[in-house]
Amino acid sequence: MRKVCLFVLITIALSACAKKVIINEDINPNDCADKIFSWESGSVDGMEILILRDNDIHQINVAYNPAENCVYSFSHKIDKNENYEYFINKISGRGDIKLLEQPSEKNNYAVVMCIDDYLQAGTSDYKLELIRKKKQK
Numbered sequence: 001m002r003k004v005c006l007f008v009l010i011t012i013a014l015s016a017c018a019k020k021v022i023i024n025e026d027i028n029p030n031d032c033a034d035k036i037f038s039w040e041s042g043s044v045d046g047m048e049i050l051i052l053r054d055n056d057i058h059q060i061n062v063a064y065n066p067a068e069n070c071v072y073s074f075s076h077k078i079d080k081n082e083n084y085e086y087f088i089n090k091i092s093g094r095g096d097i098k099l100l101e102q103p104s105e106k107n108n109y110a111v112v113m114c115i116d117d118y119l120q121a122g123t124s125d126y127k128l129e130l131i132r133k134k135k136q137k
Contacts, residue, residue, distance in 0.1 A: 034133075035075055035129050036074065036076045036086070036130045036132050037052060037057075037072065037073070037129065037130035038073050038128075038129050039070070040071045040072060041070070041125055041126075041127060042067045042071065042126055043068045043069055043125055043126075044095070044115050044126055045067075045124075046063035046064025046065060047061075047062040047063040047064070047114065047117065048066075048067045048114070049100075049113070050113045050115065051110050051111075052074075052110060052113075052130065053078055053109060053110040054077045055074040055077045057072060064118070065123075068123070078110065079109065081109075082102075082104055083134060083135055084103075084134055085102065085132065085134075085135050086099065086103065086130055087099065087132075088129070088130060088131075090126075090128050091129065092125065092126060093117070093124050093127065094124045095115065095116045095117035095118070095119075095124060096114075096115075097114070099112075100112040100114055113130075115128075
């Protein structure tokens with residue numbers, strides 16, 4: 001059963017990345033208040049799915065080689081409520097980084113993102129920040 005769930009998650013992620021779905025592209029991450037997570041360095045060759053829950057990260061290699069030399073840190077836990085919206089601030093890397101899922105009860109309050117270096121030859125170093133902003137009512 002667990003393998004089936006993982007397969008479904010990977011299929012959804014691949015589909016979202018392939019369709020170039022960009023969530024929250026109209027928000028300027030510099031306007032947001034809290035940096036939650038930093039991926040300070042990591043070489044990606046293919047496609048990586050990052051699942052952030054609480055102050056833990058689970059990486060799933062979807063294509064080509066697993067990410068190497070990954071250095072990351074959490075400055076805050078992912079909230080277990082839906083009062084915040086999360087955004088990615090891409091600092092460097094040649095491919096796309098997309099936010100696939102916001103934390104919700106449905107996904108057990110996880111942020112799911114995709115680093116897509118799939119169509120590029122060789123590896124590329126990536127840096128990113130995950131930022132949260134209080135939802136406006």
